[in-house]
Amino acid sequence: xxxxxxxxxxxxxxxxxxxxxxxxxxxxxxxxxxxxxxxxxxxxxxxxxxxxxxxxxxxxxxxxxxxxxxxxxxxxxxxxxxxxxxxxxxxxxxxxxxxxxxxxxxxxxxxxxxxx
Amino acid sequence: xxxxxxxxxxxxxxxxxxxxxxxxxxxxxxxxxxxxxxxxxxxxxxxxxxxxxxxxxxxxxxxxxxxxxxxxxxxxxxxxxxxxxxxxxxxxxxxxxxxxxxxxxxxxxxxxxxx
Numbered sequence: 001x002x003x004x005x006x007x008x009x010x011x012x013x014x015x016x017x018x019x020x021x022x023x024x025x026x027x028x029x030x031x032x033x034x035x036x037x038x039x040x041x042x043x044x045x046x047x048x049x050x051x052x053x054x055x056x057x058x059x060x061x062x063x064x065x066x067x068x069x070x071x072x073x074x075x076x077x078x079x080x081x082x083x084x085x086x087x088x089x090x091x092x093x094x095x096x097x098x099x100x101x102x103x104x105x106x107x108x109x110x111x112x113x114x115x116x
Numbered sequence: 117x118x119x120x121x122x123x124x125x126x127x128x129x130x131x132x133x134x135x136x137x138x139x140x141x142x143x144x145x146x147x148x149x150x151x152x153x154x155x156x157x158x159x160x161x162x163x164x165x166x167x168x169x170x171x172x173x174x175x176x177x178x179x180x181x182x183x184x185x186x187x188x189x190x191x192x193x194x195x196x197x198x199x200x201x202x203x204x205x206x207x208x209x210x211x212x213x214x215x216x217x218x219x220x221x222x223x224x225x226x227x228x229x230x231x
Binding site: 034104105 | 156160
């Protein structure tokens with residue numbers, strides 16, 4: 001079965017420092033991977049995706065993610081964290097076993113807390 | 117582009133009552149998804165429409181749940197005889213159809229509390 005794992009429930013980082021939010025995946029075939037961010041009482045906002053091509057993907061708000069096939073990882077990164085980046089981050093993989101629905105399978109989320 | 121909208125944003129109901137939620141997708145998107153999110157978890161897929169056709173339903177979607185998208189535009193999700201376990205955030209998302217794995221755009225969600 002396909003899945004994604006976010007091993008950290010929470011990541012704490014000081015403002016201005018680099019941040020990494022980890023994600024590993026398990027899929028058969030080539031993965032289509034996504035990162036979303038959720039602010040309190042809000043829906044999910046799309047940040048970036050990896051489909052094919054360069055392993056380093058750039059997205060919204062200065063975020064980027066590195067796809068590593070050998071380690072089956074897709075970690076989210078930002079060179080310099082802002083307090084406003086504090087939110088819940090979800091990694092997701094497209095379900096390719098369920099036909100052509102493109103439905104997403106989400107991880108459990110990682111709460112990012114950026115201290116001033 | 118006004119994004120995906122959902123109504124109501126919050127719903128409190130008593131156990132056993134029926135509730136209905138509405139989702140308006142981005143206008144040019146013909147794919148529409150419903151997900152459910154409980155506290156501390158990521159969203160879980162419930163059902164999917166392409167245009168007006170409901171093409172997939174999760175096993176999470178019991179017989180008490182029904183979804184429609186009558187004209188291929190807005191969608192409704194109805195829960196009959198609500199139970200406390202139905203308390204969750206119900207998220208709607210839409211995307212373009214085509215050959216690409218297009219990203220899904222989510223609405224703000226409807227938070228359901230069953231008392």
